Amino acid sequence: MGSGLHCISDSSFEIPLANPMSAWRTHGPFAFWIVENHRPNLLVELGTHNGFSYLAFCQKVSALGLPTRCFAVDSWQGDEHAGFYDNQVYEALKNHHDPRYGTFSRLLKTTFDEALNQFEDGSIDLLHIDGRHFYDDVKHDYETWTRKLSSRAIVLFHDTQVHERDFGVWKLWEEISA
Numbered sequence: 001m002g003s004g005l006h007c008i009s010d011s012s013f014e015i016p017l018a019n020p021m022s023a024w025r026t027h028g029p030f031a032f033w034i035v036e037n038h039r040p041n042l043l044v045e046l047g048t049h050n051g052f053s054y055l056a057f058c059q060k061v062s063a064l065g066l067p068t069r070c071f072a073v074d075s076w077q078g079d080e081h082a083g084f085y086d087n088q089v090y091e092a093l094k095n096h097h098d099p100r101y102g103t104f105s106r107l108l109k110t111t112f113d114e115a116l117n118q119f120e121d122g123s124i125d126l127l128h129i130d131g132r133h134f135y136d137d138v139k140h141d142y143e144t145w146t147r148k149l150s151s152r153a154i155v156l157f158h159d160t161q162v163h164e165r166d167f168g169v170w171k172l173w174e175e176i177s178a
């Protein structure tokens with residue numbers, strides 16, 4: 001990469017403790033790397049489903065003993081792109097998550113809009129946006145959560161390169177990445 005960042009380190013070669021079905025699986029090494037290098041004080045994920053990405057973030061926070069507070073926001077009902085699912089998904093995730101990460105992390109079973117008021121403006125250092133992937137939805141999620149970002153915040157979008165099934169993250173990414 002031009003900046004001299006390579007987004008990989010020894011951390012990247014760790015094995016995820018949890019490996020549920022996810023389109024995020026190949027990004028596990030990146031999840032470990034970004035937590036180690038950015039060391040967020042507050043990490044929020046919008047869209048967690050089975051938890052692959054979120055559990056990878058939490059695994060690294062735990063391994064490094066960081067003071068990071070983590071929150072996963074999801075209705076745990078699914079959507080048009082992820083598919084709709086029942087409460088077993090949330091229960092299975094909670095059973096894995098709570099004993100390992102419950103001291104610094106919480107699963108917020110609610111909509112993204114309803115969760116907004118639980119966070120102070122200017123507070124989030126690492127925001128992962130991975131909810132509904134239609135253009136209007138990802139734009140809404142980005143715009144409503146922008147005021148929550150700290151001055152050193154990084155925002156991650158998933159699926160910026162997917163052009164099928166009316167995914168629209170690529171379009172928002174084209175508009176804002178510069």
Ligand SMILES: C[S@@+](CC[C@H](N)C(=O)[O-])C[C@H]1O[C@@H](n2cnc3c(N)ncnc32)[C@H](O)[C@@H]1O
Binds near residue numbers: 022024051053079082
């Ligand atoms: C693509 S999945 C998340 C994948 C996950 N990050 C992973 O690592 O596999 C998207 C999730 O976002 C949730 N979701 C979508 N829109 C939402 C909204 N407005 N409020 C709450 N949850 C939402 C769905 O329930 C679904 O579980």
